[in-house]
Structure formats: C-alpha cells, structure tokens
Amino acid sequence: MKSGNRERTMNNMSSSNSQQQQQSSEARHDDDAVLTEFLASLMDYTPTIPDELVEHYLAKSGFQCPDVRLVRLVAVATQKFVADVATDALQQCKARPAPVVKDKRDKQQKEKRLILTMEDLSKALSEYGVNMKHQEYFADSPSTGMDPASREE
Amino acid sequence: MSHGGGESGRLHDKAGHSGKRKSSVSGDEFARAIAKIAVAQLCETVGFQSFQQSALEKLSDVTTWYIRNIGKTAQFYANLAGRTEGNVFDVIQGMEELGLSQGFAGASDVDHCLASSGIVREIVQYIGDAEDIPFVYSIPPFPVARERKPVPSFFHICEEPPGEHIPAWLPAFPDPQTYVPAGNEGDAVFNADKIEPARHHLKMDMSSMNLPQHLTTCIGSEGPSSVTFGNSARATQGTESNPFLAAPLQFGEKEVSHLVPPARLSDEEAVRYPVEQNRIMDNHMSVLETFGPAIEAMKSRFCDSEEGQKKVLLNQRPAVQFKIRVGKNSLAGAPDLSPQKIGIEKISEWFGKDSENDDKKRRAEKILKQSIENPSELAQL
Numbered sequence: 004m005k006s007g008n009r010e011r012t013m014n015n016m017s018s019s020n021s022q023q024q025q026q027s028s029e030a031r032h033d034d035d036a037v038l039t040e041f042l043a044s045l046m047d048y049t050p051t052i053p054d055e056l057v058e059h060y061l062a063k064s065g066f067q068c069p070d071v072r073l074v075r076l077v078a079v080a081t082q083k084f085v086a087d088v089a090t091d092a093l094q095q096c097k098a099r100p101a102p103v104v105k106d107k108r109d110k111q112q113k114e115k116r117l118i119l120t121m122e123d124l125s126k127a128l129s130e131y132g133v134n135m136k137h138q139e140y141f142a143d144s145p146s147t148g149m150d151p152a153s154r155e156e
Numbered sequence: 157m158s159h160g161g162g163e164s165g166r167l168h169d170k171a172g173h174s175g176k177r178k179s180s181v182s183g184d185e186f187a188r189a190i191a192k193i194a195v196a197q198l199c200e201t202v203g204f205q206s207f208q209q210s211a212l213e214k215l216s217d218v219t220t221w222y223i224r225n226i227g228k229t230a231q232f233y234a235n236l237a238g239r240t241e242g243n244v245f246d247v248i249q250g251m252e253e254l255g256l257s258q259g260f261a262g263a264s265d266v267d268h269c270l271a272s273s274g275i276v277r278e279i280v281q282y283i284g285d286a287e288d289i290p291f292v293y294s295i296p297p298f299p300v301a302r303e304r305k306p307v308p309s310f311f312h313i314c315e316e317p318p319g320e321h322i323p324a325w326l327p328a329f330p331d332p333q334t335y336v337p338a339g340n341e342g343d344a345v346f347n348a349d350k351i352e353p354a355r356h357h358l359k360m361d362m363s364s365m366n367l368p369q370h371l372t373t374c375i376g377s378e379g380p381s382s383v384t385f386g387n388s389a390r391a392t393q394g395t396e397s398n399p400f401l402a403a404p405l406q407f408g409e410k411e412v413s414h415l416v417p418p419a420r421l422s423d424e425e426a427v428r429y430p431v432e433q434n435r436i437m438d439n440h441m442s443v444l445e446t447f448g449p450a451i452e453a454m455k456s457r458f459c460d461s462e463e464g465q466k467k468v469l470l471n472q473r474p475a476v477q478f479k480i481r482v483g484k485n486s487l488a489g490a491p492d493l494s495p496q497k498i499g500i501e502k503i504s505e506w507f508g509k510d511s512e513n514d515d516k517k518r519r520a521e522k523i524l525k526q527s528i529e530n531p532s533e534l535a536q537l
Contacts, residue, residue: 038244038271041280048283051201052194053291055298057223059187064227066234068242076244076279077226080251083282085195085219087258089202096204119199119207124214132257133218137210 042072050078057081084131091127092119186298191216194291201289226250251275418474480529 054071057078061068068074096117125135195216199207229250234242248270256263261274270276307327310317317324 034269034271041271041276042244044280044283049288049290051197051289051291052219053190053293053295055295056187056190056194059298060220060223061227064224064231066227066231066242067240070243073242073244073247076247077223079279079283080226080275081219081222082198082286083279084222085198085215086202086282086286088215088218089199089204093203117203117205119204119211119215121208121211121214124211128214128218130258135214 042076045072045075045079048075048079050075050082052078052082052085054078088124088127088131089119091130092123093117095123095126096120188216188220190293190295191220193293195219197289197292201287222254225254229253245270248273248276478529 054074057074061074061077096119121135121137125137128135192212196207196212199212199215226247227250230242230246233246233249234240237246252260252263252270252273252275255275260278262268263274309325310322310328311324313328315328317326318329
C-alpha cells in the first residue's frame with residue numbers, strides 16, 4: 004500500500020496535472036461519500052425538534068435552503084445542543100446534596116425529584132456562553148422559593 | 157407507559173396554557189409554544205421529571221436563539237461565497253463557529269475538510285446514541301400565508317384611466333357607483349373606517365356581475381385610500397357606532413356652559429376668614445385683601461404710580477378676608493386698627509418703589525401678616 008502510494012506521488016510529481024486531479028477527485032469522492040452517507044443517515048433519524056419550527060426560524064434569520072436534509076441537520080444540531088445543556092443541568096441537580104428526609108418516609112434518602120431549576124440551568128448555560136441571572140425577589144414566607152420537594156413536607 | 161402518559165398529559169396542559177396566551181405579545185407565540193414542548197420532550201429524555209416554568213421558558217428561548225444563530229451564520233457564509241442559497245458546507249461552518257466555545261475535535265486545524273469535521277463526527281455519534289423520539293404533535297407548516305388578491309390595474313380591466321396623468325399600470329379606481337356623496341371636508345380623516353361599511357351596504361344592494369368582485373378587492377385593499385377621492389361621507393352613519401370618530405364640532409354648534417368670571421371685589425364676600433368687625437370692613441380692607449391683589453400686581457408687573465397701583469390692586473382680586481378674632485378688649489383699642497393701616501401703607505410704599513424684589517416683598521408681607529394676626533390671637537388668649 005505504502006509503496007503504491009509512493010509510486011503514485013512520484014508519478015504525480017513527474018507527470019502532468021491530470022493524475023493529481025484524479026487523486027484529489029478521489030479524495031473528494033471519499034468526502035462526498037461520507038457526506039452523502041451522513042445526510043442519508045439524517046433522514047432516518049427523526050429529531051424531536053420539528054422540521055416546521057426549524058424552517059420557520061431559519062427563514063426568519065434569512066437562511067434559504069430548499070433541501071430538507073439541511074433543515075434536519077440544523078434540527079439535529081440544536082437537539083444535540085439542548086441535550087448537552089440539559090445533561091449538564093442534570094449533573095448539577097444530582098450533584099447537589101439531597102434534602103433531609105424524615106424517618107417516617109421509606110429509606111429512600113437519595114431519591115429526589117429531578118427538577119430543572121433556574122439555578123442549575125444558569126450554571127449549565129454559563130459554560131456555553133449564555134449568561135443568565137435570575138432576579139432575586141422578596142418573598143412572603145420563609146418557604147417560598149425553596150426546593151419544592153422539601154416544601155411538600 | 158405511565159411515564160409517556162404523564163408526559164403527554166403535561167404537554168397537553170402546556171399546550172392549552174400556551175394557547176391561552178397566544179393573544180398576547182407577538183405573532184411568534186405559536187413557534188415559542190412549540191419550542192417549549194420540544195424542549196420539554198428533550199429534557200424528559202435526558203432524565204428530568206419536571207421543570208420550573210421559567211427555566212423551561214429560558215431554555216426554549218435559548219433553543220430558538222441557537223437555531224436562528226445557525227441560520228444567520230450559514231447565510232453569512234453562503235453570501236461570503238457569493239451565493240444566495242445555503243448548502244451543507246455553510247451549515248457545517250455555522251455549526252463550527254457556534255461550537256467553538258465548547259470545542260470540538262479538530263477545531264484548531266486550519267485547513268480541514270468540512271465533511272470530516274469534528275462537529276459532523278459528533279453529530280453522527282449523537283444520532284447513533286440517542287433515541288429517536290419524534291415530536292408529539294403534527295404541525296402544519298407555518299406561518300400560513302394568506303393569498304391576497306391584488307387589485308387589478310387599469311390595464312387588466314382594459315379601462316381607460318380617467319385623466320392623462322394616471323398611468324395604466326396603476327390599480328384601477330373603484331366603481332363610481334360605490335362613491336359615497338361628499339360631506340364636510342373636515343370629516344375626511346375620521347371617516348376612513350366608516351366608508352368601508354358604507355360600501356358594504358352598497359355592495360349588498362347592487363348585484364351586477366362585475367361589481368362584487370371589484371368591491372371585494374376595493375374594500376379589502378383600498379379602504380384608506382378611498383378618502384383621497386374626496387368621498388368624505390357625512391358622519392351620520394359612523395356617529396351612531398363610535399362617538400370618537402364623529403366629526404368635530406364647530407364653534408357655536410353646541411351650547412356649553414359659560415364660565416363664571418370671578419366676582420369683583422366686594423366687602424360682603426367672605427371666604428375663609430370673614431372679618432368679624434363690620435367697622436373694620438367698611439373702612440379698611442383686611443390684610444390679605446390688600447396683599448393678595450398686590451401679589452397679583454407684582455406678577456403682572458403693573459407699576460404706573462402709587463395711586464394707580466393701588467386702584468389696580470384693589471380691582472383685581474376678590475376679597476379673601478381673614479377672620480381676625482379679636483376679643484372685646486381690642487374693639488376699643490385703636491392699636492388693632494392702626495397696625496393694619498400702617499402695614500398697608502408700608503407695603504404699598506414698598507410696591508411703589510420698584511417691582512423687582514417680588515419674593516422678598518412677599519416674604520415680608522407674610523411676616524407682617526403673621527405679626528398682625530399673632531398679637532390679636534395672643535390677645536385672645
């Protein structure tokens with residue numbers, strides 16, 4: 004394989020451009036194949052974010068493309084982004100120590116309702132460049148705004 | 157199963173709730189609601205059981221921002237390459253630009269092929285790993301564009317435009333039968349809304365073939381422009397419906413109550429502090445009575461002469477008379493009257509001098525007034 008390549012490169016240097024073009028076109032074919040495969044695989048996968056929504060916002064920002072596969076690509080990319088953010092927020096939620104549970108309950112101290120809160124979300128989004136600050140507010144009672152699971156008790 | 161049922165239940169609530177709010181701010185509410193549902197589904201897949209409302213809204217906002225940003229960047233790259241339509245490489249480049257903050261494999265390579273970019277590989281990996289959960293609802297393509305029938309031009313109707321100055325490619329005038337008789341010229345602005353219902357009535361009456369279609373297009377698109385034809389109708393039809401659109405009243409049309417001018421200076425007018433002693437009232441004005449007009453005069457800068465000033469002062473204001481409650485002791489006492497006299501003389505002298513120190517004089521007046529009143533009150537005590 005290697006010797007064959009070397010031969011080819013030698014030939015390229017010595018011969019005309021046609022072989023060079025041939026080689027680059029082969030490479031291009033490979034890339035094209037990768038791309039076509041990729042786009043075909045996109046069509047198999049149905050993203051959770053609907054195509055119409057993505058089309059609407061793409062049209063709003065001025066991006067014109069008649070190809071559905073591009074819309075799917077954007078949808079999948081957005082889905083991946085949101086999933087990443089949500090996963091990070093979940094990690095934040097789980098990393099927080101669980102609230103104190105009374106003894107009356109079953110011994111499920113680790114069990115707690117996973118709730119997407121503004122705090123977790125802001126921490127997760129800050130890594131992605133979105134800076135979010137939740138406005139502080141004055142509450143009537145001490146339990147306002149607390150973790151809802153503990154508030155239920 | 158219950159998980160899925162619970163999810164759809166929650167989503168239904170959300171959809172209903174967001175449906176109620178559709179009438180609020182902008183036309184984008186529908187898209188935002190759908191984004192919220194999609195994001196909620198995604199969070200569910202990741203593992204969340206519920207979310208705070210504000211957090212969900214924020215995340216859906218970020219999602220829409222992300223989509224728009226990709227579109228903007230992809231369009232930019234397409235334009236940079238001299239194209240108006242984007243292709244896959246533009247999108248990949250857009251994604252790379254957005255993913256630079258996070259970093260992806262091969263980001264630092266300057267000359268890499270886009271198809272084998274790290275971003276693409278990550279996406280392929282994601283597709284392979286993630287579950288395929290489609291969106292819950294089936295959405296029609298939106299926004300729905302309504303077909304608007306344009307007004308046919310003169311050329312289309314094969315009509316001669318009235319007047320040489322009107323080119324034939326302009327939209328045709330509505331039928332002359334639809335013109336409402338002209339009324340007041342001043343009503344033109346207000347009657348734009350009322351001409352349409354007027355025309356509508358006419359449209360119902362006439363049943364000629366050409367007219368209804370013509371009228372529908374006219375009424376739909378030419379409502380405001382019809383005012384320019386000089387067809388300002390009388391306000392009769394509109395007045396019944398909306399008083400704010402009625403024609404403005406001309407002067408003298410409606411009987412309005414007359415303003416009661418302030419009464420001239422009179423001794424019997426007692427406002428807050430009626431002077432108790434009639435003797436004083438006959439000969440002298442009360443303290444503020446003099447001072448009040450004086451203040452007015454200072455404001456209006458009447459300064460001819462001392463005498464004339466006094467007269468002017470006296471004529472301007474109605475009497476505001478102070479009730480100086482004095483005991484029986486002071487009745488006989490001349491000192492009660494004389495301070496007033498002296499005060500008046502002094503102050504009128506001050507006014508006679510110059511009219512520039514208004515504030516100082518007013519303050520002086522007040523102090524004097526207080527000093528006059530206070531001894532009387534003290535006397536009462």
